[in-house]
Amino acid sequence: MKTMISAAISVCILAGGAFAAYQLNDRWNAPVVQADSKLSVPGDASDKSNETKDLKELIRESQKRVVSIQATYSDGTGIGSGFLYNDKGDIVTNAHVVNGAVNVMVKSSDTSLYSGKVIGMNEEKDVAVVRVDALAGQEPLAYDKVTKAEVGDEVMAFGSPLGLENTVTTGIISGVDRDFDLEQTKYRGVYQISAPITHGNSGGPLVMKSTGKVIGINSAGEEIGTIGYAIPYHQVAAMIEDWSAHPDEELAAGSTSEEAGSVEGYTKDLMTENAMYLVNYFYESLNGLDYVTAYSLLGSDWQSRTSYDKFREGYLNTLSVTVESIAVNSATSESAEVSVLIEAWENKDGERVISTYSSNYFVKPENGTLKIISGKGKKL
Incomplete structure (x- = not known):
C-alpha cells in the first residue's frame, strides 16, 4: 500500500483583509474499507417536491459517470476518484492519484474493472487524464469551463471517500481564491467547499447543483472538520483538452506495466x-x-x-x-x-x-x- 503522503502546512488565505491558518491534509491514497449503506427512506411520493426528485435524478445520472481509480506504484497501491470527461474514454483526476503509477485500473459504477493509461499530467497543477479505451463511446459527465463559482453556490462532491464508491456529499462554495503550496503542487485560486471530502475523494468531480455540470476537481481537505478544496475547472480546461487531443505516449507507456500485476481477478x-x-x-x-x-x-x-x-x-x-x-x-x-x-x-x-x-x-x-x-x- 502506498504510504499516504501527509503534510501539515500553514496556508495563508487572504479573506476580508485578514489571514486564517489552515492545516492541510493532503494527498489521499487509502485502502478500501467497508461500511453499511442504506438507500433512501420510503415516503409518500406525493410529498416529494419536484426539486427533490430532480436532485435525486441528477445524483444518479452523475454517479454513473464517476469512477474509482486503483493505482499500483512500485511501493504499494492507492485509490482515488475521477470522472468521464469525453467520448474517447478519457478520465479526469488529480495528478497525485496516478503520479508514479506503473499500473492504473478504473472501476465504474457497476464494479466493472478496466485498464487505463495516463496520457497527460501536470504535478504543479495537480491534474491528470487517464484514457480507458474500453469506455470510449460512453456518455461523459457535462462540465462547465467558463463559470467561476461564487461563495454560497450549492455544490455536490462525488467520489470514493475511504473506498466507498458512488458517494456524494453536499455543501456550498465557502470560499474562493484560496492559495497554498503542497510539495510540487501550487494550488492557486482554488475553491474552498463545505461538502465533506476525505481520503479517496481526490480527483472526483465537484458539481454545481443548479446546473448539474462539473465546475471543479476535488483535491484536498482538512484533517479535522468539513473544509475541502477543489481546483476550478475553468483553470485547467485547456490543458485537459490538449492532452486528450495530443496524448503523451511516453507517459502512457510508463503507466501500463504488465509487471505491476493488473487487477484481472478478484481476491x-x-x-x-x-x-x-x-x-x-x-x-x-x-x-x-x-x-x-x-x-x-x-x-x-x-x-x-x-x-x-x-x-x-x-x-x-x-x-x-x-x-x-x-x-x-x-x-x-x-x-x-x-x-x-x-x-x-x-x-x-x-x-x-x-x-x-x-x-x-x-x-x-x-x-x-x-x-x-x-x-x-x-x-x-
Whole structure:
C-alpha cells in the first residue's frame, strides 16, 4: 500500500483583509474499507417536491459517470476518484492519484474493472487524464469551463471517500481564491467547499447543483472538520483538452506495466466488498426508478429468461425501497452469496402498503464484469 503522503502546512488565505491558518491534509491514497449503506427512506411520493426528485435524478445520472481509480506504484497501491470527461474514454483526476503509477485500473459504477493509461499530467497543477479505451463511446459527465463559482453556490462532491464508491456529499462554495503550496503542487485560486471530502475523494468531480455540470476537481481537505478544496475547472480546461487531443505516449507507456500485476481477478475480500456494493446498487437503481441500470446488473442467463419489459413490469407498483440489512454469507475469489432484507412501499389496489422481503443473491464475474447471476426471495 502506498504510504499516504501527509503534510501539515500553514496556508495563508487572504479573506476580508485578514489571514486564517489552515492545516492541510493532503494527498489521499487509502485502502478500501467497508461500511453499511442504506438507500433512501420510503415516503409518500406525493410529498416529494419536484426539486427533490430532480436532485435525486441528477445524483444518479452523475454517479454513473464517476469512477474509482486503483493505482499500483512500485511501493504499494492507492485509490482515488475521477470522472468521464469525453467520448474517447478519457478520465479526469488529480495528478497525485496516478503520479508514479506503473499500473492504473478504473472501476465504474457497476464494479466493472478496466485498464487505463495516463496520457497527460501536470504535478504543479495537480491534474491528470487517464484514457480507458474500453469506455470510449460512453456518455461523459457535462462540465462547465467558463463559470467561476461564487461563495454560497450549492455544490455536490462525488467520489470514493475511504473506498466507498458512488458517494456524494453536499455543501456550498465557502470560499474562493484560496492559495497554498503542497510539495510540487501550487494550488492557486482554488475553491474552498463545505461538502465533506476525505481520503479517496481526490480527483472526483465537484458539481454545481443548479446546473448539474462539473465546475471543479476535488483535491484536498482538512484533517479535522468539513473544509475541502477543489481546483476550478475553468483553470485547467485547456490543458485537459490538449492532452486528450495530443496524448503523451511516453507517459502512457510508463503507466501500463504488465509487471505491476493488473487487477484481472478478484481476491476473496474484493469479491466480498464488490458483491455487497453491487446488490446495494441494484436496489438503489430500483429505488430511483432506473430500471435500465438495474436490469443491466443481471447476468445473461437471468436476462434470457426475463425480458426487460417483464422485469420492469414487476416493479411498477413498487414506490420505494429501503435496504434494512445486507451481508455476504460466503465468498471466494470467484463468487459470493449475498443476503439482503428490504422494506418496500407498494401500491396495492390504490392503497400504499409496506412489505418486508428477504432475498439471497448469487454474484460472480461474467465476461469480466460482476453480475447478479441468480436470486431467490420471499415475503415475510
